[in-house]
Amino acid sequence: MAQIVGGCLCGQVRYSANADPAFTGVCHCTACQKESGTAFNVVVAVPQAALSIQGTPKTYTKKGDSGKEIVSKFCPNCGSTILSEAEIMPGISIVRAGTLDDPSWLQPSMEIYCDSAQPWVKLGGDLKRFPKMPGPG
Numbered sequence: 001m002a003q004i005v006g007g008c009l010c011g012q013v014r015y016s017a018n019a020d021p022a023f024t025g026v027c028h029c030t031a032c033q034k035e036s037g038t039a040f041n042v043v044v045a046v047p048q049a050a051l052s053i054q055g056t057p058k059t060y061t062k063k064g065d066s067g068k069e070i071v072s073k074f075c076p077n078c079g080s081t082i083l084s085e086a087e088i089m090p091g092i093s094i095v096r097a098g099t100l101d102d103p104s105w106l107q108p109s110m111e112i113y114c115d116s117a118q119p120w121v122k123l124g125g126d127l128k129r130f131p132k133m134p135g136p137g
Ligand SMILES: [Zn+2]
Pocket: 008, 009, 010, 011, 012, 013, 075, 076, 077, 078, 079, 080
């Protein structure tokens, strides 16, 4: 089983999940670029029910391009975003892979929101690329 254990930069917010990831991927959306301060986010989706959080993250809610809400949870002390939860993906927490204590097992399988990717970002491997979200619509 994947080691889904990690926390924010300062250690005030920690998490662990007792489950395998639902999916792993790279997100090039503009919100991820703003949030991370860099070109893309690497994410690990886990069942919300399997995730336990220690500490009290702050939340920030915005609407995604579906018009549905996305809630981000971040450390109130150091500002690291730990995860987000999207109304369109009920029961799933989208953990920021950069917060994992040991990301060595991580193997993203897809890139999403490639339409807004920075043009110089060329990731290797066999990642499936989607212009926006995969799936119907
Ligand atoms: Zn922190």
